[in-house]
Amino acid sequence: MRGSVERRQHRAGWAFVTPALVLIGVFFFVPVLAGLFLSFTDFDIYAIGRPETVRFVGLANYARALSNSLFWQALGNTLFFVLVGGPLSVVTSLVAALLVSSKLTRFQGLFRSIFFMPVVTTLVAVAIVWRYLYQPQYGLLNWLLGAVGIGPVDWLGDARWAMPAIILMTVWKNFGYNMLIFVAGLQSIPEELNEAAELDGAGGWARFVHVTLPSLGPTFLFVGVMTMLGNFQLFAEPYVMTQGGPLKATTTVVMLMYDEGFRWWRMGMGAAIAFVLFVIMLLGTMLQLRLQRERRT
Amino acid sequence: MRKALPSLLLHAVLALGALFTLAPLLWMVSASFMPGGEANTFPPRLLPSAPTLAHYVDLFTRLDLGRQFLNSTLVAVASTLISLIVNSMAGYAFAKLRFRGRERVFAVLLAALVIPGQVGMLPLFLLLKGMGLVNTYVGVIVPFMAGVFGIFMIRQYALSIPDDLLDAARVDGAGEFRIFWTIVLPVIRPILVTLAVFVFLSAWNDFMWPLIVLSDEAKYTLPVALASLSGEHVQDTELMMAGSVLTVLPVVVLFIALQRAYIRGVMMGSVKG
Numbered sequence: 001m002r003g004s005v006e007r008r009q010h011r012a013g014w015a016f017v018t019p020a021l022v023l024i025g026v027f028f029f030v031p032v033l034a035g036l037f038l039s040f041t042d043f044d045i046y047a048i049g050r051p052e053t054v055r056f057v058g059l060a061n062y063a064r065a066l067s068n069s070l071f072w073q074a075l076g077n078t079l080f081f082v083l084v085g086g087p088l089s090v091v092t093s094l095v096a097a098l099l100v101s102s103k104l105t106r107f108q109g110l111f112r113s114i115f116f117m118p119v120v121t122t123l124v125a126v127a128i129v130w131r132y133l134y135q136p137q138y139g140l141l142n143w144l145l146g147a148v149g150i151g152p153v154d155w156l157g158d159a160r161w162a163m164p165a166i167i168l169m170t171v172w173k174n175f176g177y178n179m180l181i182f183v184a185g186l187q188s189i190p191e192e193l194n195e196a197a198e199l200d201g202a203g204g205w206a207r208f209v210h211v212t213l214p215s216l217g218p219t220f221l222f223v224g225v226m227t228m229l230g231n232f233q234l235f236a237e238p239y240v241m242t243q244g245g246p247l248k249a250t251t252t253v254v255m256l257m258y259d260e261g262f263r264w265w266r267m268g269m270g271a272a273i274a275f276v277l278f279v280i281m282l283l284g285t286m287l288q289l290r291l292q293r294e295r296r297t
Numbered sequence: 298m299r300k301a302l303p304s305l306l307l308h309a310v311l312a313l314g315a316l317f318t319l320a321p322l323l324w325m326v327s328a329s330f331m332p333g334g335e336a337n338t339f340p341p342r343l344l345p346s347a348p349t350l351a352h353y354v355d356l357f358t359r360l361d362l363g364r365q366f367l368n369s370t371l372v373a374v375a376s377t378l379i380s381l382i383v384n385s386m387a388g389y390a391f392a393k394l395r396f397r398g399r400e401r402v403f404a405v406l407l408a409a410l411v412i413p414g415q416v417g418m419l420p421l422f423l424l425l426k427g428m429g430l431v432n433t434y435v436g437v438i439v440p441f442m443a444g445v446f447g448i449f450m451i452r453q454y455a456l457s458i459p460d461d462l463l464d465a466a467r468v469d470g471a472g473e474f475r476i477f478w479t480i481v482l483p484v485i486r487p488i489l490v491t492l493a494v495f496v497f498l499s500a501w502n503d504f505m506w507p508l509i510v511l512s513d514e515a516k517y518t519l520p521v522a523l524a525s526l527s528g529e530h531v532q533d534t535e536l537m538m539a540g541s542v543l544t545v546l547p548v549v550v551l552f553i554a555l556q557r558a559y560i561r562g563v564m565m566g567s568v569k570g
Binding site: 005008013016017029032034096100113116120128133138180181184232236254257262270271277278281 | 559
């Protein structure tokens, strides 16, 4: 009797997970493995019609990618976006979370919803909006800066300013997401901790440094890793706002992969670039986990 | 009394932050009602001199964007419905049904979260090409039909279903599928709403995958259509703003209507860290 109940649940369990496993397996795990295989071949536009012409080329795609100066430039641009845009976004989120969840703040829910609003908007649409805000002659941003005496900046047309402009736009778009996660983290700090510190005579800043920040450790790790992984995949913003220019200053690794794979149909090369990015992302994640562990000990 | 000044300062900073956050969206709406050319003047106009619906009319007549609006709706609704069924069944099973290999399979799925979607994109395209699904709606929704994050979300919620409730139904002779349909689904309704909003928004807003899969303009989703229009109509600021409003409005309305459910999902995401 007992055995048959167990068998029934076993069968039902597998029946329930099978649709999801098949879909994820066929449309995610198989392509990922196939991508690794593809990266060792010379699969190109001719191979799409005649797959039998594909040849195994070993690490040639990786070698070609790593000796291509455009790859290094795209990697540099992407790293700049990750290392400057990421921390800027996290700090903005933390400040917003502290302001929104202060005990003095009224209409907390309203402010939270407003700050979160850009997160749900369609990236392509708001990227187009920002392209006009950045317009050097008529754009709202230069007009505001002009009012405080800062000369016109050719935001998206100047190779020095294009990536910072994209960073500013993505901080605006995304800070609300991490803000919510910080709000959740702040709520989970026991009230007694703050009260005890206050009794010991700790001021607002001291409490922030010695109570709030250490308690947010796990939240920082989560936010840091997720933001980094997302930022490494930068694609639509430069695609819509700058097409990777000017002077390739906003070309990212994923854009390069897209161009190689879907524009020039050099799919072996595109797959190799995707895997290089994947390995860099894994290393970045491991580094953050390690730093967090060291800080704790 | 002592707290009046800090409180005033705090609210001033918050209000300024809110203004900066909303400004791009408000300008987008305002510019979409401006007569042609008015958004390209100096100093910039904040409000239209004579509000006009001409650009919205243009969108639906000359540019025929109504078709892409329907495409986006179809893709987002279909993704949402399929993912609700597939993910809720799997999430419930991982939480409540005892079957051999459960923990190991779930661990493999979670590990997949670190693999970025781009890694499999090229082979996925070739696979869909082989299946004849390139340039079809089915091809667009393939990545949304089942998701590890969705399964995880449902599982966390379903863990709180009392086993007694399920066992009582089993004693009464109910089959597992019947239990799922009549007992489990009503209980996990709140998290189903959360998942629905998540999937709808990501399917509606997605750009890179539909850009890759769709080649036929009549099948474009709104973001892809908008990106391609913004190249041709770069001078028509007001028209592009109307197109942006059309694209953003549905998701903003959905968020405002269901923000509780959505925010719960964001907060749950952080628990797994």
